[in-house]
Amino acid sequence: MESETIVDLFAAITKIDTARSADAILQAFRAAMEHYGLRNFLITGLPVPHGTDWQREILADGWSPEWHRRYVAQEYFLHDPCVAQCRHSPEPFRWGELPAARLVPRAKLVMDEAAEFGMKEGICVPIHVPLAGPGVVTMASDRMDVPPSAMPFIETLCVHTFRSLSALGTPGDRDEPTPLTARERELLEWSAQGKSTDDIACILGVTRNTVESHQRNIRGKLDAINVAHAIVKALRRQEIQI
Known part of the structure; x- marks a missing residue:
């Protein structure tokens, strides 16, 4: 993973975590997503x-x-x-990747009309939280510029934003976080330097x-959804350096 991506993600998550209102959270989220159109x-x-x-389930309407x-x-x-896909799939997807079998005439009409309203391309990030119903962060525009390498960044920021909006007004978790072991910190620092799983296995023997x-x-210790999220959380806890 490129260090520039980690720095951008760190900055965006820091803004979200220090925000004191839904508007401030969404301002940070919107600024990051507009970079990709x-x-x-x-x-x-x-x-x-x-x-x-x-509609009672809506956390933010953009x-x-x-x-x-x-x-x-x-x-x-x-x-x-998109709703149907998000109910059973944990993986983010582009609108253009929707299974053809789900595009019955009524479903195709939804997507065609969305395009008429300036949303020709989009991404959905399904949210699946234990002991809660599913959710989604869906984003779109007339034209987006999202390279494959940006998907972990987008997924992480969407999930983090969803969790932050859901947690507004609720007591924080007061349990002391479980620290990473020395080997876990070493492994995560190699990941932050862009090393793959196979690379790290070779380096560590x-x-x-x-x-x-x-x-x-x-x-599990960091409550992170992927490597990028784990790196940023470990950086914020000052458990690793890059």
Whole structure:
């Protein structure tokens, strides 16, 4: 992973974590996403299929008012193929990657009309939280510029923003964080320098499975969704340096 990406992610997450309001959180999130041309967004929970009160789950609405009114009036939530995909898939996806089988005529109409409202390209980041229903951060624009290398950055920031908005007004976790071991810190510092799992296994003289086991432990201790998130959280805890 490039050090510039880590620095940008560190800066964005720091702004979100020090924000004192939803508006401040969204300002930091919006600034980061606009870098990739993603100007429209919706951050929301996903209630049960065919639920008619889905709007109560919305955490942040960055859609255009015109599209929001159209979406609600036509009950597009019930037919949106992005919603259907996010319910069962944990992986982020581009709108253009939606399975063709999900684009029945009504679903295709939703996507076609979104394009008419200036949202021709987009990304969905499904949110799956233990003991809670699914959610999604969806972003779109008439044209986005998102290279594959940027997807971990986008996924991390979307999940972190969703969690931060959900946690507003709730007591923080007062448990002392579990520190990383010396080997875990060493492994994470190699990851921050852009080394792959196989590279790290070779450098440390261990198997790939051992490295992956350490990575799982690291993510668990840091409550991180991926390597990028773990690196930033460890940096903020001053457990590693880059």
